[in-house]
Amino acid sequence: MNGPFIDRLYDLLKQVTGYIYPNEIEVHWSILVVVYPYLTGLVAGAFILASLVKVFNVKEVQGVYRLSLLTALAFLLIAPLPLLLHLGHPERAYEIFLNPNFTSAMAMFGFVYAWYLMVVLVLEIWFTYRRDVILWAREEKPPMRWIHRVITLFSNDVSERSLEVDRKVVKGITIIGIPSAFLLHGYVGFIFGSIKANPWWSSVLMPIVFLFSAIVSGIALVILLYMVITPLRGGKIDMACLDKMSSYLFYAVIVDFSLECLDFIHRLYQSEESIKILSEMVMSKLFISLVIIQVLLGMVLPLALMVGIRLLRVNEELRKLLYFVSVILIQLGIFATRWNVVIGGQMFSKSFKGLTVYKMELTGIEGLLMTLGLLMLPFVVLAILLKIFPAWEWPKKHAAVEPAM
Amino acid sequence: MKIFFSRIPDSLVRLCIVFAVLIGIILVVRAVLPSSLTDHTLQVQSTVEREAAKPLRHAGSEVCADCHEEYQVKKVGYHRNLSCETCHGPAKEHAENPTVVKPSLPRMREFCVRCHSYNPSRPTGFPQINPAAHNPLKPCVTCHNPHDPKPPTVPQECQGCHAEIARTKALSPHVQLECTTCHNVPEGHKTSPRSVVASIPRERDFCGKCHGKNAEVQETPKIDLLTHGEKYLCWQCHYPHMPEVK
Amino acid sequence: MERRRFLNKLFAVALPGGVLGIVLQRSRARAETSGYDASKHYYGMGIQVDKCIGCGRCVEACKDENNVPREPFFFRTWVERYVIKGNGEVVIQNIDKTISATAEVIGERDFLRSFFVPKLCNQCDNPPCVQVCPVGATFKTEDGIILVDEKRCIGCRYCIQACPYGARYLNPTTQTADKCTFCYHRVVKDLLPACVEVCPTQARIFGDVRSTASPLTRFKRMNKLHVLKPYLNTEPKVAYSELDGEVR
Numbered sequence: 054m055n056g057p058f059i060d061r062l063y064d065l066l067k068q069v070t071g072y073i074y075p076n077e078i079e080v081h082w083s084i085l086v087v088v089y090p091y092l093t094g095l096v097a098g099a100f101i102l103a104s105l106v107k108v109f110n111v112k113e114v115q116g117v118y119r120l121s122l123l124t125a126l127a128f129l130l131i132a133p134l135p136l137l138l139h140l141g142h143p144e145r146a147y148e149i150f151l152n153p154n155f156t157s158a159m160a161m162f163g164f165v166y167a168w169y170l171m172v173v174l175v176l177e178i179w180f181t182y183r184r185d186v187i188l189w190a191r192e193e194k195p196p197m198r199w200i201h202r203v204i205t206l207f208s209n210d211v212s213e214r215s216l217e218v219d220r221k222v223v224k225g226i227t228i229i230g231i232p233s234a235f236l237l238h239g240y241v242g243f244i245f246g247s248i249k250a251n252p253w254w255s256s257v258l259m260p261i262v263f264l265f266s267a268i269v270s271g272i273a274l275v276i277l278l279y280m281v282i283t284p285l286r287g288g289k290i291d292m293a294c295l296d297k298m299s300s301y302l303f304y305a306v307i308v309d310f311s312l313e314c315l316d317f318i319h320r321l322y323q324s325e326e327s328i329k330i331l332s333e334m335v336m337s338k339l340f341i342s343l344v345i346i347q348v349l350l351g352m353v354l355p356l357a358l359m360v361g362i363r364l365l366r367v368n369e370e371l372r373k374l375l376y377f378v379s380v381i382l383i384q385l386g387i388f389a390t391r392w393n394v395v396i397g398g399q400m401f402s403k404s405f406k407g408l409t410v411y412k413m414e415l416t417g418i419e420g421l422l423m424t425l426g427l428l429m430l431p432f433v434v435l436a437i438l439l440k441i442f443p444a445w446e447w448p449k450k451h452a453a454v455e456p457a458m
Numbered sequence: 459m460k461i462f463f464s465r466i467p468d469s470l471v472r473l474c475i476v477f478a479v480l481i482g483i484i485l486v487v488r489a490v491l492p493s494s495l496t497d498h499t500l501q502v503q504s505t506v507e508r509e510a511a512k513p514l515r516h517a518g519s520e521v522c523a524d525c526h527e528e529y530q531v532k533k534v535g536y537h538r539n540l541s542c543e544t545c546h547g548p549a550k551e552h553a554e555n556p557t558v559v560k561p562s563l564p565r566m567r568e569f570c571v572r573c574h575s576y577n578p579s580r581p582t583g584f585p586q587i588n589p590a591a592h593n594p595l596k597p598c599v600t601c602h603n604p605h606d607p608k609p610p611t612v613p614q615e616c617q618g619c620h621a622e623i624a625r626t627k628a629l630s631p632h633v634q635l636e637c638t639t640c641h642n643v644p645e646g647h648k649t650s651p652r653s654v655v656a657s658i659p660r661e662r663d664f665c666g667k668c669h670g671k672n673a674e675v676q677e678t679p680k681i682d683l684l685t686h687g688e689k690y691l692c693w694q695c696h697y698p699h700m701p702e703v704k
Numbered sequence: 705m706e707r708r709r710f711l712n713k714l715f716a717v718a719l720p721g722g723v724l725g726i727v728l729q730r731s732r733a734r735a736e737t738s739g740y741d742a743s744k745h746y747y748g749m750g751i752q753v754d755k756c757i758g759c760g761r762c763v764e765a766c767k768d769e770n771n772v773p774r775e776p777f778f779f780r781t782w783v784e785r786y787v788i789k790g791n792g793e794v795v796i797q798n799i800d801k802t803i804s805a806t807a808e809v810i811g812e813r814d815f816l817r818s819f820f821v822p823k824l825c826n827q828c829d830n831p832p833c834v835q836v837c838p839v840g841a842t843f844k845t846e847d848g849i850i851l852v853d854e855k856r857c858i859g860c861r862y863c864i865q866a867c868p869y870g871a872r873y874l875n876p877t878t879q880t881a882d883k884c885t886f887c888y889h890r891v892v893k894d895l896l897p898a899c900v901e902v903c904p905t906q907a908r909i910f911g912d913v914r915s916t917a918s919p920l921t922r923f924k925r926m927n928k929l930h931v932l933k934p935y936l937n938t939e940p941k942v943a944y945s946e947l948d949g950e951v952r
Contacts, residue, residue, distance in 0.1 A: 141859015
């Protein structure tokens, strides 16, 4: 028996208030399961932003199209890692694909994830970059030359016909991609929302709330990346692009905030049996993460800043600062949202008579250091992807060519 | 058909080939895997068998009868509904290897006290004692044969089985009343409590003997029997063991 | 052009061939256990709340029989103590002394009602845990008992979240989900589950729900029965008599 693990449980026992079922002392879904919906949410949001360019032809946001796609891919590749690490038997993870239980939302989600990765995201990036990668490969030195050659499947076709097909395919993929992105993160919400045993999770609104908070976090992430990377590579931030992205962020935050208010009002008004213990939990265990971070800092303050920007016609420099502050706050807020859903759902007993605590460790597989590492990793992957698929202006070392898309 | 195929760009064809190979690999892998990995029915069956083959630790009561005459003694006493293993612990190993492995033989007071110490949540009628007051330090088995645990003397006080009621009453204004003041207890009740029951008062006048306007007793609260709660028997509102006023 | 035609022909053969192979591979194996016919039984349990004295022998016997970790954080069955006070307040405690070490001591003066309630896996007929298991490691047997395949469970803990009764836990040794199995290994040999075996007051009754003459059938005839959280429609097979409305 794991001594330190048991000692930790004895410590937790002292902090239980009221009555909890004895098996509930151990918090089963830890910080790793908080990180997972946070990462997949960013994927969905970044992809939706990219789709705005292709499907709705929003010209101003053209500049971040490729960045959004690559961001989505980087996060999508890393997102399964926290889940894998959290399993009791990660070496058996293949069972989800080999012998899925078709009534299980978690199992079916594995296939939605695979679909989204292979058919939507990878293909869209491939078709977007295909012509450019072929052209770059012609002039490069190994190893990049070979990486690019493999990516293009050793094809050399840059004919008009092929470019036309590329454009059509990308448009088509984006069209099926939007509902796929909705399905991707709505499904994560369904995984929680379908648990009737847990009144904090069980709600029809859960997939919708998850989806819109995902969109908010994804757009905010792309804005953040754009504002950080552009000066780093010596470029100038395109204010039209930034303003447009921020306006989409603004609309998304309004919808997300409305949905969360709706959930809150609905719960209070219906006043079901669980309302007492849930209120107690929100005001005691979740006060800082929910009231302060998720609502005030993560939603109300950024909303106020964005409204202020519009009403007061703020100048460019101040706008950039306020946007930057807003997107950071939003990231914190959405992470806190995920925390409140996952951890919050386990802080109260299913007897509705008691509360327990969650103590995150520092080290260990489910500790803070691992979490920070997992949150950093997608940025590392993004850096690598940007090396293979440069997302901005044509790399100077190559002969100038008209951009494909 | 040929024209259609020739119009498809070369890169698209390569992509389709890659996907087809991937899907082909998946199908082939699925096909060559042993059925123990893929057939859910087989997996269920093997789990059921594995579960059914787990070792037993408790032997079950009937087995003890083969060797131990105490089993027959226990059959008619107050502990007849207990399994031998309730007190002697898991005894499967003993049943298979009687001379080498011995089950536990609980003789300490703490053991009996676990069921029989006073706990107000225990159902009324269950024999309970206060371990600190009831022959402290003496092993229970000194006076009570665990296989036929008849008390050495018939309990004089109702408290032996109705401890919670007795303690509640001890805190109430009725503390000075004996149980027999209100309850008619036939002798048989102490040995066969469920078949021979004690009586409870069924008339308002009974309580009126102390609480009516004309009662001889001075210190009790008085009410007018004719009007006070006239449709009801007194104990339908007032709990006699803790008779609080509304 | 030639290459393309060749590849087309290759896939025209390979794909259906692969599918056919899969179909032929699947064997419906019929394994038997010796002598026991699962289709002839369907198990359930009855609990008479008014008989429970809260001694905890069932908890101990279960841990002995099923190798459950001894620490007070892993229970296949446990007993709760309810005290409903005169002012309406309900106090629930676990009878395990370690867990309720800091529990309040309530004097008899405050008592309105008090009793013990044994809890365990309800072996639901519409089990939410089976529904959500991603790999189908937990399933309902033909004789009505929910088992966990500890060789295939991946330890995702979804079933533990889905159980409304808190009956499941993660076994720290095997790192797989675990719970009461009605002592399946005893039941197939016509023995009683350990908790039923050692209960001194026969508060627990075990049997075949389909039988017409058994202690369980009499229990169901003579008592008004309740199940825990019926509104969740899990269809539990553990029925309680005299279950107070305050029991959660």
